Amino acid sequence: MNAFTTVTSRAVPLIRDDIDTDIIIPSREIRSVTKKGLAKGLFAGWRYDAGYEPKPDFVLNRPEYAGAQILLGGANFGCGSSREQAVWALAEHGFRVIVAPSFNPIFRRNCVRNFVLPAIADPVPMAKVDGPLHVDLAARTISGGDQTWTFEIDEGSAEVLASGLDEIGRTMLSADKIGAWRAKDRASRPWIYLENRA
């Protein structure tokens, strides 16, 4: 079940602006036409040395963050390439929430479609909490220690996350509306429909 309700976990602090999708998963780590098997390449450029051995000082390699499901990032998180492999890698690694002051729009939509919550919080003060955070989608809150913060997410995305349902299936429920729109559009813009091309 993909439906997102709450997550309680340690949060990995990676607070740096403009973390791009090349950093999240370098292109060279995308070796196969699949959504799977990408976690190993997550942050590969920062995570491994030249011999592909984990760098002990990189935050993701620290034992206290093993199994963490929350990632705290900087502004413009996920900028650059549209590659959804970045989100597939984050999700496969176990991340279910990314908190950042702002997200790249394509990356943000990719998160939602993979049931990863892109929570907007500016600044990201919870990075200072030394213990688990509790993220509540319905309440739009993140709490830790004795503090609680709010985050933002658009209504439509929150619904998709909470439903856990396949988006195409949901849209197909509107097939009649789409069909009616198309029929009208075909009459007014026939050149759009290339099956008619002479």
Added chain:
Amino acid sequence: MTFSFPSSPRTLFQKIWDGHVVDGGTDALVAIDRIWLHERTGGVALTSLAESGRTIAEPANVFVTLDHVVDTLPGRTDETIMPTGSEFIRVTRDAALAAGLTFFDLDDERQGIIHVISPEQGVVLPGVTLVCPDSHTCTQGAFGALAWGIGSTEAEHALATMTLNLVRPQTMRISVGGVLGGDVQAKDLALYVISQIGSAGARGHVIEFAGSAIEALSIEGRMTLCNMAAEMGAFSAIIAPDAKVFEYLNGRPYAPKGSDWDAALESWQDLSSDDGATFDAEFAFDAADVAPMVSWGTNPQQSAPFGLAPASGKAADGDARSLDYMDVSANQPVAGLPIGGAFIGSCTNARFEDLEIAARVLKGRKVADGVRAICVPGSGGVKRRAEDAGIDLVFREAGFEWREPGCSMCFFVGGESFGEGERVISSTNRNFENRQGAGTRTHIASPASVAASAVLGRIASVRELEELEAVR
């Protein structure tokens, strides 16, 4: 929910949006007119959709090509220098053909970088909605289309339903008045704007580029500018289509013909922002303030005019790390630093005009010793046109490699790279860490600046090259 009344002034974006909303308001189901896919992110969408047992709603409106991981060396085959690249090629080809999609294969002259071939083929048109799982899809907004990058899962949704669920993006107008200097290209303008508004300065917005300097740009220059909107964090970019656009598209293979063309042309006359239309954000710049630009850091916003040091621009967090990675000093201009590589190519700057301008710089000159210089035309059409004009000879005689079309070394996929610590000047769009190879230091600039730097063996503008030669 907000409603827009036809009688109230609307932006160009709003007109296209209103024309495509199937259901909803600001949170809408939006009709998609055109879909492009490439092997890197499109193949997985096609296979995943097929596995789910779903079909493609309008196969005739879906176009597929190979550009991202294909080799660009002469005599290329499905086997790639990138390990496992052939899997991406074969899976995508098989899935595209099985689904009955229009597919431009490696041996097809129409093959090339999507954002170069889509206009060449007349696939993008004013007023259409066009999507592709590629962040530089905004390039095609130069034709007055609403064209934007999506993820692979969104691509599956678009393929299955010819719609996408979307929150209406905000609007931004960036007006550039005045006239660009003779040695200033669209790429310089793009880097200037990014350096001013920042790499997230247009986040989530549809940018409309407007003003006299934009109107004066060629179609190809407009594409370069819209392309770089991805580096401003924009949802997309758009420019009101004018006679230049209509003339460019007329007669292209997939553009409307005959009476359809006449009807389409008439419908396109309304594609501009109404007087009095309001934008969520506005910026205005003067073209006279724009000089040839080069990036010094690891993000396109970290760019400056050739003669200025990084510290002259806006300070930002992370600068120390960027300076360290690039091995540059905050107080020294990057101009003058020796280079090991020069690259002309990519969806940003690999069109005919780009190659022609670079060739003008290279004619009668030679690439400096120790510089590996590469030119990768953006499409089969660009390549042939350049060869017909003798431009390939100018590049070859200067010492450039002349290659087959594709994205090539704009990014490192595990195959070819410029190498650890190598400093490269590149006509591409991203100077991210490791973008062109592990440890490679990328400076982005216009094709003319790349050509001038290749000749001098160090980061230099055309102006500097010409002044040096005048002194001699």
